[in-house]
Amino acid sequence: MESKLVVYNTLTRKKEAFKPIDREVIGMYVCGPTVYGNAHLGHAKSYVSFDLIYRYLVHVFPKVKYVQNITDVGHLTDDADEGDDKIAKQSRLEKIDPMAVVERYMYNYFRDMDALNVRRADIYPRPSGHIPEQIEIIENLINKGFAYKVNGSVYFDVAKYDETFDYGKLSGRSVEEMMEGAANRVLAGQSEKKNGFDFALWKKADSSHLMQWNSPWGKGFPGWHIECTVMSQKYLGDNFDIHGGGLENQFPHHECEIAQAEAHTGKPFANYWLHNNMVTINGQKMGKSLGNGIFCAELFTGDNFQLERAYSPMTIRFFILQSHYRSTLDFSNEALNAASKGFDRLQKGLDRINDLKVSNKSTVDISSLKESLYHAMNDDFNSPIAISKLFDSLKMIAAIEGGNETISKVDLVEFKALFEVFFFSILGLQVENNEVVSNEITDELMQLILDYRKAAKTEKNWAVADQIRDRLKELNISIKDGKDGADWSFEKKN
Template sequence: MQLYQNQQLKVYNSLSGKKEIFQPLNEGHIGMYVCGPTVYSNVHLGNCRTFMSFDMIFRYFKHLGYKVRYVRNITDAGHLVDDAEDGEDKIAKKARLEQLEPMEVVQRYTVDFHNILQKFNFLPPSIEPTATGHIIEQIEIIKDILEKGYAYERNGSVYFDVIKFNETNEYGKLSGRKLEDMIANTRVLAAQDEKKSPQDFALWKKAEPEHIMRWPSPWGDGFPGWHLECTAMSTKYLGETFDIHGGGMDLKFPHHECEIAQAEASNGHSPVRYWLHANMLTMNGKKMAKSTGNNILPGEIFTGDNKILSKAFMPSVVRFFMMQAHYTSILDLSNDALLASEKGYNRLMDALKNLDGLETGKSSSFDVQLWRQECYDAMNDDFNTPILIAKMFDAVKHINLVKEGNESITVEDKSKLQVILNGFIFDVLGLESKTDIGTDSDKLSGVVDLLIQLRKDARDNKDFETSDKIRDQLAEMGIQLKDGKEGTTFSVS
């Protein structure tokens, strides 16, 4: 018997605006599609949070015994700047600025994306299709939508007719927007746009002579619209109707709204049963943005090479920090929050280590079976990782009491605890133990922490010459020590 047969999972469906009991189309099998990155720059930490949320969801489904086909695409055809209908392709712009071929840009940042996700201990998706590898499928969908009267061609470009579609369908049902309101709030620029309505979106754009990324089509050389690739790839690999479509909250409109419209216009029915959206990551209470300097890359956190944090943090500490918030809630990154997460992560790992050496007794006041179901109840309530982590620390408390001789644990309960904790901490939350990590940044942290302790011992013994020597020689190597109320921290410059 698979675990999912004894667990009732509820998910928050953005389409209905409420939690619903999750029932896959085919028992024991799940099809899940998540919008992947546009590979024209280093992967953003906020994007990592979204992908991490769905990695956790993927892991939990597998933990329950489901067979999951998880599709996460790579957008390598490029979005237009600011995701507009007109302007310069993001990938082509980067290629022009750096005097590279567009596919060199794609390759460089796809490798970066995979490297960062590997450090965060992501499971690879079942399929990772690219937009450029599915141009033919996108053209076929456009032909189908044109044939059914929901699109029109203008000067080599093809646009989706939103007003025509809305006569028999509901455009805006995912985001809760009404087409009448959208039209009322739009300023029409007469004779400056070839679209029938400002709400219409591009299925295919004619490539101007200077446009690098272009493909032949029945309407002339051009490139597909941003929204079309996900419709083509999700339905190709998961079918015309599939279980879950995920992505960041920022994609709900227009991207996911347009995906629904395209699929309904082409196939005649809604493509997705459950829409799941992960929320944004802020930093120090403000939106993360390169322009304001309120921004940090994952690699800069791992090395400590930044001016925002006091030290380097292991990928598993950052992952633990992200898992402490529900995936649908806004999460604020700060130095204090990461330091607190590091302490929590260390407590968890220390408890697991201590559990191995616990002496067993004849009785235990800790109800392992009840606690186990409470862990599942947390995850079954729309993947509530903060509650799950709180339950993990209930077990940590009991382990510490047993270690101190204030509680006892039976052989059977000890064995069960080991299996359950390992299952949730490593398989579901995706954390790694300290012994599994061993990155250069971790080794650096260990060496510097040792030197900080030696410096503290020297200062306590009023050996200021040695204390200053440690500080100054570390500074010469680009490692700055910062003394504060909570002790000494370091940063790498």
């Protein structure tokens, strides 16, 4: 299929035709988590969004090389002072090694993302494993005059960079504006820097600092922007296709990445910058200080004061995909319940397609359905529209079931394939049947019970028939009477 993919590029603030550098291999780098805590709803939105993007690119292009960092070092709790990084802080809290913190939360992250059916990236590089590479680039930046050393730390000289490059092009800022802005703000602890907006490439560490490495400037640790520059370029080349991340990282993190990379190589960095939007909870920002954060694991178990019940991973995923990745997503129990029911109905479409009867000719139009689905995804990965088209196709299924429309064998094959490709491969949804264990014995037992109930019904003994149904319901088994007898299934809990 010819790609007419259009993506919203933060760099230009408009939708652009996506033109890969190399049609055979697309390079994509997405800022990953700093693993010092459990994965939360924000992570879910972010990485499900980029998973959708990744899956669609994989669907359209021959090969996609997907790199996502797992940050295990270097992010200070406060860039301005001499404080710990977040991982070191957590390691003191938990009284375990910093790298044990990293291991614990990295696996927590993978566990939750796996549950959400987020496909793994090809490479998950970690900054602690790329210290020599980071030092190398910092040295080059010093040699080129874009960085300066102060007391064992190294800072990036933003004003110098801005003379030949354009600092602020991604976030729509200018150095002049930031000068003015800085005048209105009292910034503490930045006496080492030439300017307040300069940022650390390497920070000197004192002996109490848990994570530190040798460098040409003494013992220290890398700054919190350099890792992404180094690791993206190492695995994808100096200039690559897509760089993604959360909107909140647009400035300063991504801006600094660009500055470092382009100062280092003199070449453009990523061609397309994609940013996903944030989660709000009942209209409010989700944040630690507000105390309204929800971890993924809590969503799956319902164990959080803001949750009325547990929501399955696929409900969460479907909920996220029902809004556009660049929109904020408002979380509430009501919205989650709506997503849960909607997803359930969509999921049932898979079976209903299999049961459709074919006719000699079609009165339905599969090719226009196909076109509308691809059109939606080609328009900056518009999953909500794609999902709405799948719901529309449910109406078509109902019409065929009811005999008001017909479908040919060829069209049915095409329709089934189309529905399944979008459901499973592109949207990355999975069937959740919650079937405890359906085996021969349960099947036989249920048949036995249903036979007795059928006998009761034949005698119009409704009391017994209803009692059987009610008692089974207490066991989470639901009975549905149809024209061809009764069906039973384990009830979906989520």
